[in-house]
Amino acid sequence: MRESNDRDGLGTGIPESAALGADELARYFPATLYDFLPSGNGYKVRLVLALLGLPYRYVEVDLTVGASRTPDFMARNPIGKIPVLELADGTCLFESSAILWWLAEGTSLVPASRLGRQRVLQWMSFEQYNHEPTIAVRRARLLHPEFGELTESESVALLERGYQALGVMDGVLERQDFMAGSSLSIADIALYAYTHVADEGGFDLVRFRNVTRWLDAVAKQLPELPIDRVPA
Numbered sequence: 069m070r071e072s073n074d075r076d077g078l079g080t081g082i083p084e085s086a087a088l089g090a091d092e093l094a095r096y097f098p099a100t101l102y103d104f105l106p107s108g109n110g111y112k113v114r115l116v117l118a119l120l121g122l123p124y125r126y127v128e129v130d131l132t133v134g135a136s137r138t139p140d141f142m143a144r145n146p147i148g149k150i151p152v153l154e155l156a157d158g159t160c161l162f163e164s165s166a167i168l169w170w171l172a173e174g175t176s177l178v179p180a181s182r183l184g185r186q187r188v189l190q191w192m193s194f195e196q197y198n199h200e201p202t203i204a205v206r207r208a209r210l211l212h213p214e215f216g217e218l219t220e221s222e223s224v225a226l227l228e229r230g231y232q233a234l235g236v237m238d239g240v241l242e243r244q245d246f247m248a249g250s251s252l253s254i255a256d257i258a259l260y261a262y263t264h265v266a267d268e269g270g271f272d273l274v275r276f277r278n279v280t281r282w283l284d285a286v287a288k289q290l291p292e293l294p295i296d297r298v299p300a
């Protein structure tokens with residue numbers, strides 16, 4: 069049985085446009101996204117920008133040669149990581165969850181209720197602490213051995229912890245259609261980014277039937293933008 073939590077104020081349907089006001093759109097867009105195409109963290113931002121129809125220029129930062137650690141890049145993000153969304157007035161936003169929140173606030177992708185917002189943040193925190201450090205890291209190290217080859221014990225530990233994270237998601241999605249409730253939110257987009265390519269990290273999703281159903285449901289609501297395609 070699925071749990072409906074409409075009472076939590078989660079909206080229904082996809083926003084047709086950003087909730088940013090006309091003055092904010094004029095001040096902040098077009099923006100520039102500093103990104104690395106295989107990155108799920110960057111992909112989350114690409115998806116939300118496309119979903120909200122926000123204009124931006126895409127700049128590839130080649131992480132395989134350490135391009136996010138140059139003084140020029142570190143002036144945009146002192147942590148030295150993509151994605152960075154540089155707004156038209158020069159303001160730089162970093163940390164994918166925080167960028168998503170800034171972009172989507174006021175649309176149905178961020179619930180209006182206090183409890184709904186807590187749920188979105190709780191699953192975005194889970195994504196950053198339990199999901200991304202296992203599934204994304206295993207995928208990155210397999211796709212790009214230049215980031216450092218995995219030892220056998222690292223490989224086994226990442227697989228085990230990644231499967232644990234997928235198991236948690238599968239249990240939640242047994243009871244409800246989306247991670248934070250009954251409709252799509254930025255928590256789903258954050259978790260979709262690396263889950264939909266988990267096979268590239270050696271994860272077999274077949275046994276997670278709720279996760280695979282959810283992947284299809286999320287994909288149906290997203291723009292046609294594969295992770296390996298440079299945005300137009």
Ligand SMILES: N[C@@H](CCC(=O)N[C@@H](CS)C(=O)NCC(=O)O)C(=O)O
Pocket residue numbers: 104107108109110131134136137148149150151162163164165196
């Ligand atoms: N918590 C950050 C993580 C960002 C992150 O780990 N970016 C990676 C690529 S996915 C990166 O830029 N690595 C380059 C480096 O550390 O030098 C977020 O969600 O934005």
